[in-house]
Amino acid sequence: xxxxxxxxxxxxxxxxxxxxxxxxxxxxxxxxxxxxxxxxxxxxxxxxxxxxxxxxxxxxxxxxxxxxxxxxxxxxxxxxxxxxxxxxxxxxxxxxxxxxxxxxxxxxxxxxxxxxxxxxxxxxxxxxxxxxxxxxxxxxxxxxxxxxxxxxxxxxxxxxxxxxxxxxxxxxxxxxxxxxxxxxxxxxxxxxxxxxxxxxxxxxxxxxxxxxxxxxxxxxxxxxxxxxxxxxxxxxxxxxxxxxxxxxxxxxxxxxxxxxxxxxxxxxxxxxxxxxxxxxxxxxxxxxxxxxxxxxxxxxxxxxxxxxxxxxxxxxxx
Amino acid sequence: xxxxxxxxxxxxxxxxxxxxxxxxxxxxxxxxxxxxxxxxxxxxxxxxxxxxxxxxxxxxxxxxxxxxxxxxxxxxxxxxxxxxxxxxxxxxxxxxxxxxxxxxxxxxxxxxxxxxxxxxxxxxxxxxxxxxxxxxxxxxxxxxxxxxxxxxxxxxxxxxxxxxxxxxxxxxxxxxxxxxxxxxxxxxxxxxxxxxxxxxxxxxxxxxxxxxxxxxxxxxxxxxxxxxxxxxxxxxxxxxxxxxxxxxxxxxxxxxxxxxxxxxxxxxxxxxxxxxxxxxxxxxxxxxxxxxxxxxxxxxxxxxxxxxxxxxxxxxxxxxxxxxxx
Numbered sequence: 101x102x103x104x105x106x107x108x109x110x111x112x113x114x115x116x117x118x119x120x121x122x123x124x125x126x127x128x129x130x131x132x133x134x135x136x137x138x139x140x141x142x143x144x145x146x147x148x149x150x151x152x153x154x155x156x157x158x159x160x161x162x163x164x165x166x167x168x169x170x171x172x173x174x175x176x177x178x179x180x181x182x183x184x185x186x187x188x189x190x191x192x193x194x195x196x197x198x199x200x201x202x203x204x205x206x207x208x209x210x211x212x213x214x215x216x217x218x219x220x221x222x223x224x225x226x227x228x229x230x231x232x233x234x235x236x237x238x239x240x241x242x243x244x245x246x247x248x249x250x251x252x253x254x255x256x257x258x259x260x261x262x263x264x265x266x267x268x269x270x271x272x273x274x275x276x277x278x279x280x281x282x283x284x285x286x287x288x289x290x291x292x293x294x295x296x297x298x299x300x301x302x303x304x305x306x307x308x309x310x311x312x313x314x315x316x317x318x319x320x321x322x323x324x325x326x327x328x329x330x331x332x333x334x335x336x337x338x339x340x341x342x343x344x345x346x347x348x349x350x351x352x353x354x355x356x357x358x359x360x361x362x363x364x365x366x367x368x369x370x371x372x373x374x375x376x377x378x379x380x381x382x383x384x385x386x387x388x389x390x391x392x393x394x395x396x397x398x399x400x401x402x403x404x405x406x407x408x409x410x411x412x413x414x415x416x417x418x
Numbered sequence: 419x420x421x422x423x424x425x426x427x428x429x430x431x432x433x434x435x436x437x438x439x440x441x442x443x444x445x446x447x448x449x450x451x452x453x454x455x456x457x458x459x460x461x462x463x464x465x466x467x468x469x470x471x472x473x474x475x476x477x478x479x480x481x482x483x484x485x486x487x488x489x490x491x492x493x494x495x496x497x498x499x500x501x502x503x504x505x506x507x508x509x510x511x512x513x514x515x516x517x518x519x520x521x522x523x524x525x526x527x528x529x530x531x532x533x534x535x536x537x538x539x540x541x542x543x544x545x546x547x548x549x550x551x552x553x554x555x556x557x558x559x560x561x562x563x564x565x566x567x568x569x570x571x572x573x574x575x576x577x578x579x580x581x582x583x584x585x586x587x588x589x590x591x592x593x594x595x596x597x598x599x600x601x602x603x604x605x606x607x608x609x610x611x612x613x614x615x616x617x618x619x620x621x622x623x624x625x626x627x628x629x630x631x632x633x634x635x636x637x638x639x640x641x642x643x644x645x646x647x648x649x650x651x652x653x654x655x656x657x658x659x660x661x662x663x664x665x666x667x668x669x670x671x672x673x674x675x676x677x678x679x680x681x682x683x684x685x686x687x688x689x690x691x692x693x694x695x696x697x698x699x700x701x702x703x704x705x706x707x708x709x710x711x712x713x714x715x716x717x718x719x720x721x722x723x724x725x726x727x728x729x730x731x732x733x734x735x736x737x738x739x740x741x742x743x744x
Contacts, residue, residue: 251722256680266702346558350560354562358684388566400554403554403557
């Protein structure tokens with residue numbers, strides 16, 4: 101008994117027991133209970149794996165013109181009478197295999213989504229921490245900006261930032277720069293929610309004894325903010341990040357669909373849908389349908405995961 | 419009360435000023451306005467003259483003040499692409515967007531309330547589960563995919579509805595309306611559904627949650643005890659009390675509907691302000707982008723202000739601790 105009491109405080113910091121603790125937790129229990137969540141998690145992992153392994157899985161490299169043959173253009177999916185191997189889901193007007201294009205597009209969509217979320221989370225967490233911890237005028241200024249930004253839909257801000265950055269950079273941008281611009285504009289349009297949540301939690305945390313103790317031993321404010329306050333406010337941030345990943349992917353797809361996102365030389369799912377949309381009327385539905393289904397499934401499964409995580413952690417969001 | 423309204427109005431003006439400064443910064447510093455006006459082989463002296471005639475030599479604060487005053491008077495400059503005053507372009511496109519937004523809002527409200535009431539009253543029925551699934555899809559599917567799906571079903575496969583444009587329009591003064599012709603009404607159906615679907619699911623979820631909440635309250639139990647008909651209880655008492663948040667959401671979301679019309683208008687090639695804005699972003703037409711930003715800001719601020727003021731008129735409890743729903 102005495103031993104148990106002695107070891108108890110040390111367990112949370114040990115990495116070995118971290119997994120055990122997780123398997124024992126309510127979160128894991130609620131995960132096992134929900135079949136829908138398991139399916140969503142499975143699909144999400146599948147999509148991520150497909151994106152990472154695109155180079156291995158795809159029968160064709162859609163970015164390599166040498167591998168494209170115009171004789172193979174506009175083939176219907178393979179189960180159709182005119183379908184042809186290896187064009188599993190058919191091909192587009194350049195003889196590009198739709199399945200390969202989706203795998204590579206998935207990679208771009210996920211990359212922009214994840215980087216966009218990482219950027220907006222970093223920005224939002226930093227500003228929220230500063231606003232909550234420093235308070236006063238700094239807090240007022242940051243939160244006023246957040247209020248103003250919240251009155252506009254994120255997609256509008258992303259479009260504007262995208263347009264302005266492009267006009268500042270000028271001329272034709274290569275695919276890599278376009279990707280960075282997209283990440284930047286998505287990051288700038290989604291930081292508010294993180295900042296608000298983190299600020300709220302910081303206001304609660306900063307009056308607790310452990311912060312007073314940290315101050316008492318003379319730690320500088322940045323160390324207290326990032327090393328002591330931050331880990332205690334990360335729960336809600338994780339939920340927002342999951343839900344925002346779906347939003348970021350949709351935003352990127354929308355920008356690309358509108359023709360202000362990824363170029364056709366390096367298409368994301370949104371770009372593929374925009375290209376395919378032009379062939380809808382000539383009956384080549386597969387060029388737009390399969391990228392569309394991939395995007396919808398990806399977003400749906402991430403959304404379901406996010407919903408579940410919100411309920412499981414219950415950080416009183418919304 | 420009056421002090422509150424004045425404070426709110428001042429805040430609204432502050433927001434508009436801030437947006438105006440951003441718009442000016444875009445206009446002035448994102449690319450060189452002179453290059454957009456002269457051709458590539460214009461000599462330097464002539465460029466200098468254009469620069470002076472545009473007032474680009476003045477100190478930046480002077481330029482900014484001039485820009486803000488002009489904007490307040492409705493002068494947004496000349497579009498780089500069309501060589502026409504931006505205000506004319508916007509005025510020409512505005513009726514299309516407003517009619518689309520209005521139809522989408524009506525569609526979303528009517529169907530959202532109906533589905534919400536039904537799934538609130540018959541929570542476990544099959545139809546209610548179907549509605550829940552539709553709402554999940556409505557929130558998860560990107561707007562443009564819904565539009566493409568509708569086009570494929572009703573325009574390409576069935577051929578019932580037009581896939582793009584407004585159909586025939588009638589000119590009423592400066593306002594061109596598609597509401598008075600058959601083809602105009604037909605052209606409105608799919609864009610309105612596409613644009614309104616998200617709002618519909620939002621309204622449905624709110625009405626459902628509110629109905630479930632209200633049906634548990636004491637006054638509903640009392641109404642039952644008084645022997646009122648189920649119909650009178652559900653629609654006379656319960657539904658009425660769910661409508662306050664619905665009105666708020668419909669009001670506050672109207673600005674978002676106009677902003678989201680950007681996507682719907684692109685899918686259906688609807689000749690509204692959103693399509694103009696997307697083309698402006700693609701072609702880096704800063705005057706149009708700045709003007710659109712200002713216009714949307716004005717709409718948002720006006721709606722928020724109106725909702726805030728209405729709140730205090732309707733509900734005196736909120737007069738001190740009012741917060742914007744996020």
